[in-house]
Amino acid sequence: MTAQAHSLPALSTGTDYAALAARFRPIFQRIAAGALDRELGRQLPHEPIQWLKTAGFGAVRVPVEHGGAGASLPQLLQLLIELAEADSNLPQALRAHFAFVEDRLNAHASSAQDVWFKRFVDGELVGNAWTEVGSVKIGDVITRVSRQGDQWVVNGTKYYSTGSLFSDWIDLFARRDDTGADVIAAVRTRQPGIQQTDDWDGFGQRTTGSGTSTFTNAVVEAENIIDFATRFKYQTAFYQLVLLAVISGSGRAAVRDFVHETQQRKRIFSHGNAxxxxxxxxxxxxxxKASAQVYAAEAATLRAGDASQRAYLARFGADESAEREANIAAELESAQAQVAAIELVLRATSDLFNTLGASGTSTAKQLDRHWRNARTAASHNPVIYKERIVGDWEINGTEPPTVWQIGGGIKQQ
Known part of the structure; x- marks a missing residue:
């Protein structure tokens, strides 16, 4: 079936990357200068996030006609890789923001998104609250949106609320009490009904502002309750691409730091070669070898980004079949890039320790953080399942899932 053609709104098809990156590289350098101290003291990057907000980083995907930079999705990923090289916690902290921006970009195909675009251009950021806490069964949603008097409220508890501690809004996944439909509630962060805690205890990505968010009659405006069925179709691919940018940037940072340590090292081994x-x-x-491995991981990430950019553009076309095929390709290519990039970067960030002696393991240097950060980002969406999904497509033509959840399974007797 072919959708009715309509006049196209402003799209984000790309810009001059050199000029775009030049805007942010001085900020990336400032961020990199404090990354080691933040890691050692587990200091949340409130100030670096503010630098990025002020510079308009959160609006790089917003169309130029609406005040943004009009960057393509691969250009966004390239920026995130550069930011991840400076401090891989920051692009992951902004992952939910850019996903919500992407959703509003896609929504612009059917309804004007001027209000949200202006918020992004004004520097407002969006955090995340999707994962349920407790004994929720797979497919169920405990967090609820309900009517209370003349307003809508949200009640529930979420974990992995990455970036929410820095955000002005929270992209919250919930279920409506009245209809049972799954929705996205865009909730204003600064209100009494929201309690946020930095209790993320992972060994990597320790300053992403993740942890628990509790909602107790948190108010949400009716216009900010969005039917989840309208969510952009390549969302799981997009979320994975941001993680791949984090992983690739971690690899670049590892090569950078080990090169520096190698250049500065004075001691040699008697059984060495020079x-x-x-x-x-x-x-x-x-x-x-490590440099080449990271290069390949980055290249795979950017190529997969091209597929998601095509899915974005297809949303504004008049061919539903072509859009569906583009969304399938986006999901498959992100999975293929995930399989390749994770193995490459984890190998590189481990093998680089062969360049140094035991001094390379000094906690003061925190060289292990690059492997820890990459390993943590790589653990979010189990790569073993993506390997199977790609294989099932190759052999049987089985379409990949575009929405999935985590929760309690069925106990076997």
Whole structure:
């Protein structure tokens, strides 16, 4: 079936990347300068987030006609990789924001999104609250949106609320009490009914502002209750792409730091191959291989980003069949990139320790954070399932799932 053609609104099809990146690279450098201290002291990056807000980073995907930069999705990913090299916690903290922006970009195909675009351009950020806490069964949603007097309210508790501590809004997944429909409630963060806690205890990505969010009669405006069925179709691909940017940036940071340590190292081993570590061909080989592995991971991420950009553009076309195919391709390519990039970066961030002696494990240097951060980001969406999904498509043509949940399973007797 072909949808009725309509006049196209402003789209984000790309801009001059060199000029776009030049706006933010001085900020990335400032962020990188404080990354080690934030890691050592587990200091949340409130100030760096503010720098990015002020500079308009959260609006790079907003169309130029609405005050944004009009960046393509691959250009956004390239920026996130550069930001992740500076501090991989920050792009993950902004993951939910850019997903909500992407959803509003897609919604613009059927209804004007001027209000949200203006909020993004004004620097407002969106956090995340999707994952249920407790013994929720798979497919169920405990967090509820209900009518209370003349207003709508949200009640429930969420974990993995990444980025919400820095946000002005929260993209919250819930269920309506009246209809039983799943919805997105865009909730204003600064209100008495929301309690946020930085209780994320993972060994990596420790300053992403994640943790528990509790909603007790938190008010949500009726116009900000969005039917989940209208959510943009390549959303799982998009969420994975941001994680791949985090992983690729972690790999770039590891190569950068180990190169620096190698250049500065004075001590050598008697059974080494040169009077200076920097001249040792085996050390050069380790660095060279890691650099190539990270390069390939980044390239895979950006190529998969092209597929999601095509899905975004297809949303504004007049061919439903072509849009469906584009969404399938976006999901499959993000999964293929995930399988490849994770293995490459985890191998690189581990093997790089072969360039140094035991001093490379010093907690003061925190060189292990690059592996820990990549490993943590790689654990969000189990890669083993993506390997199977890609294989099932290749062999049987089985379409990949575009929405999935986590929850309690059925106990076997």
């Amino acid at each position: 009077p200076a570590v920097s001249q040792d061909p085996q050390i050069q080989q380790v660095i060279g």
